[in-house]
Amino acid sequence: MFAMILRRLLVSVTSLVLLVTIVFFMIHATPGGPAYSILGMHASPAAVAALNKQMGLSQPLGEQYVIWWWHLLQGRLGYSYIQHTPVTRLLRIYTGRTLLLDLSALGLAALIALVVGLVQGYLAERPLGKVIGVFQIVFYALPVFFVGILLIYILSIRLNLFPPGGIGHHGLDSRLRHLALPVFTLTLPIAAGLSRYFGHQARQEYRLDYVRTARARGLSDLRIALHHVLRNAVRPFVTMVGMMIPAVFVGDVLTESVFNYPGLGWLLWRSALDQDYPTVSAITLFIGVLTILGNLLADLINSILDVRVRYE
Amino acid sequence: MPASPAARPAPTPPRLAVEGLRIDGRQQGRAITVVDGLSFELRPGRMLALVGESGCGKSLTAAAILGLLPWGFRITRGHVLLDGEDVLQLPPGAWRRRRAESMGAVFQNPLTALNPTLPIGSQVVEAARLAEQLGREPARARAQELLELVGVPEAARRLDDYPHHFSGGMRQRVAIAMALARNPAILVADEPTTALDLITQAQILRLLNRLQRERDLAVLFITHDLSLVAEYADDILVMYAGRAVERGEARAFFSAPLHPYSRALLGAVPHPAAPEERLTDIEGLPPAPHEYPPGCRFAPRCPRAGTVCRHEPPPPRVGDGSHEAFCHHPYTEGP
Ligand SMILES: Nc1ncnc2c1ncn2[C@@H]1O[C@H](COP(=O)(O)OP(=O)(O)OP(=O)(O)O)[C@@H](O)[C@H]1O
Numbered sequence: 038m039f040a041m042i043l044r045r046l047l048v049s050v051t052s053l054v055l056l057v058t059i060v061f062f063m064i065h066a067t068p069g070g071p072a073y074s075i076l077g078m079h080a081s082p083a084a085v086a087a088l089n090k091q092m093g094l095s096q097p098l099g100e101q102y103v104i105w106w107w108h109l110l111q112g113r114l115g116y117s118y119i120q121h122t123p124v125t126r127l128l129r130i131y132t133g134r135t136l137l138l139d140l141s142a143l144g145l146a147a148l149i150a151l152v153v154g155l156v157q158g159y160l161a162e163r164p165l166g167k168v169i170g171v172f173q174i175v176f177y178a179l180p181v182f183f184v185g186i187l188l189i190y191i192l193s194i195r196l197n198l199f200p201p202g203g204i205g206h207h208g209l210d211s212r213l214r215h216l217a218l219p220v221f222t223l224t225l226p227i228a229a230g231l232s233r234y235f236g237h238q239a240r241q242e243y244r245l246d247y248v249r250t251a252r253a254r255g256l257s258d259l260r261i262a263l264h265h266v267l268r269n270a271v272r273p274f275v276t277m278v279g280m281m282i283p284a285v286f287v288g289d290v291l292t293e294s295v296f297n298y299p300g301l302g303w304l305l306w307r308s309a310l311d312q313d314y315p316t317v318s319a320i321t322l323f324i325g326v327l328t329i330l331g332n333l334l335a336d337l338i339n340s341i342l343d344v345r346v347r348y349e
Numbered sequence: 350m351p352a353s354p355a356a357r358p359a360p361t362p363p364r365l366a367v368e369g370l371r372i373d374g375r376q377q378g379r380a381i382t383v384v385d386g387l388s389f390e391l392r393p394g395r396m397l398a399l400v401g402e403s404g405c406g407k408s409l410t411a412a413a414i415l416g417l418l419p420w421g422f423r424i425t426r427g428h429v430l431l432d433g434e435d436v437l438q439l440p441p442g443a444w445r446r447r448r449a450e451s452m453g454a455v456f457q458n459p460l461t462a463l464n465p466t467l468p469i470g471s472q473v474v475e476a477a478r479l480a481e482q483l484g485r486e487p488a489r490a491r492a493q494e495l496l497e498l499v500g501v502p503e504a505a506r507r508l509d510d511y512p513h514h515f516s517g518g519m520r521q522r523v524a525i526a527m528a529l530a531r532n533p534a535i536l537v538a539d540e541p542t543t544a545l546d547l548i549t550q551a552q553i554l555r556l557l558n559r560l561q562r563e564r565d566l567a568v569l570f571i572t573h574d575l576s577l578v579a580e581y582a583d584d585i586l587v588m589y590a591g592r593a594v595e596r597g598e599a600r601a602f603f604s605a606p607l608h609p610y611s612r613a614l615l616g617a618v619p620h621p622a623a624p625e626e627r628l629t630d631i632e633g634l635p636p637a638p639h640e641y642p643p644g645c646r647f648a649p650r651c652p653r654a655g656t657v658c659r660h661e662p663p664p665p666r667v668g669d670g671s672h673e674a675f676c677h678h679p680y681t682e683g684p
Pocket residue numbers: 375376383401402403404405406407408409410419573637638
């Protein structure tokens with residue numbers, strides 16, 4: 038168990054180092070380097086050289102790489118020349134909103150997936166099971182942009198039930214109403230993907246002999262679903278939820294853009310348009326770290342679920 | 350062995366009687382009849398061996414009486430009488446309760462027979478605990494008792510172990526204990542030993558035989574291996590392509606099998622009386638349900654097939670009074 042956690046931690050740390058390195062090289066691989074993006078494509082070579090010197094970009098790459106690490110470890114993520122503020126300050130403002138949106142969507146999607154998946158596993162070959170399968174594919178494939186705009190058009194503009202965007206300011210009610218459409222939009226494809234996966238998992242489980250004997254012994258369908266099938270199918274599902282995090286963030290960028298929801302995804306989108314490299318790379322790093330942590334957490338949950346079974 | 354039926358003692362009434370069972374279903378969009386006109390009885394203290402090649406409908410027969418037919422499969426004709434009561438007429442909930450009280454089931458795969466995430470003790474008595482509202486301690490005591498009954502060594506110490514701590518044979522024992530937890534009158538075992546090695550197979554059969562005698566259990570034992578059950582079966586039902594081809598008392602069956610298919614199956618078992626007459630394995634494969642031929646379904650593979658066989662479904666032919674075969678040209682002499 039302890040060795041397992043240690044192994045997982047090692048994997049996570051390795052992924053982190055790789056992530057940081059890749060982001061570093063991504064920045065330096067941009068044509069002309071960061072200076073051009075700050076000064077514009079038509080900047081004079083002298084101005085570029087001056088800025089490079091000022092930013093430490095004229096030093097050898099290896100040295101810059103070490104400095105890059107040194108700054109990261111101190112929590113210095115750079116300075117946004119567009120927003121004229123340290124990136125860490127931007128992260129402080131925007132992260133909370135994104136976590137609220139993404140975690141609500143992921144949690145809701147996981148819950149929906151568990152219920153739908155169990156039902157689907159139970160239904161197996163029955164027509165209703167197949168209908169659910171079709172809906173999963175459709176919802177999974179629908180672009181977030183399309184769903185978002187459709188929802189805004191129907192529920193905000195026509196029916197005036199929800200605000201079309203923003204985050205709201207006055208009290209919980211307003212905030213929740215602003216959150217509703219983005220959360221729903223983001224939940225839909227995740228729930229579709231996760232429930233398809235879990236439905237498949239549950240179906241495999243339902244085929245096994247122990248489920249058949251449980252039925253023969255007269256256990257109720259609900260008990261079989263919760264006490265037997267769920268118990269066994271949930272572990273790969275937890276891993277899957279962890280692995281969804283990057284996909285959630287991709288959906289988040291789109292959702293936040295459509296709903297003008299000022300979170301990290303929105304900031305990333307704006308910063309990319311503005312070629313604000315420090316901000317883009319900081320968000321990339323930050324999301325990467327969250328992903329690695331999410332997967333680590335999923336592994337830990339699994340090993341805790343597992344301990345009760347395999348306490349060797 | 351008395352030769353005439355009149356000399357035999359009056360048989361005890363069957364626990365379960367299946368009459369003219371027909372099961373229809375779908376396979377790749379085609380309507381198929383997988384079991385047709387099947388009848389048999391399970392009597393207390395006796396083991397009926399249901400034997401036949403892969404795909405002949407053994408498992409679906411078991412599933413039908415256990416109420417576990419896969420979706421798309423239905424009993425379309427016949428009766429299932431449980432202690433004389435036609436359970437197919439019962440509302441689903443009542444039938445389900447009756448089944449749970451009176452039947453236990455064991456299946457083929459020891460690796461998946463038990464829930465890997467639950468300790469075996471709690472699994473074994475789960476159904477009994479729920480049905481009888483047993484408390485924790487009585488439930489544990491019952492679990493221990495059941496595990497001892499099926500020969501799990503040091504049962505008391507192993508109640509909290511998980512399935513992966515047990516060998517395949519031990520897991521099947523636990524599965525049998527689980528099937529017996531509510532003290533059923535009938536045990537359905539669908540190839541419970543097929544995945545096990547020969548020695549373990551024999552042990553499990555001995556165990557079933559002991560339980561059957563001690564508890565007056567009516568056992569339906571499904572296998573494709575006649576030699577496995579030769580020693581313990583009281584009655585034999587041989588199926589081919591969804592139909593019964595021969596059935597009756599095991600002793601009479603083994604001493605003078607009537608049907609060419611039975612003989613072919615027995616060919617794999619060297620017969621002490623006439624080792625040189627061992628039949629080789631049957632040529633060809635059994636037909637799939639959508640291509641069952643008219644007339645005798647075994648005709649394409651049968652060494653004795655004549656013209657009548659290809660057109661007329663064979664009638665039952667009585668052997669020495671305690672078994673019968675469905676065949677136009679049955680063997681009438683011993684093997
Ligand atoms: N779930 C199912 N869906 C479709 N067809 C099935 C299903 N289960 C069984 N069948 C078909 O019904 C027929 C009888 O199957 P069954 O499982 O009863 O055979 P069996 O005698 O138990 O064979 P085996 O020795 O392989 O277990 C076979 O042709 C099989 O392909």
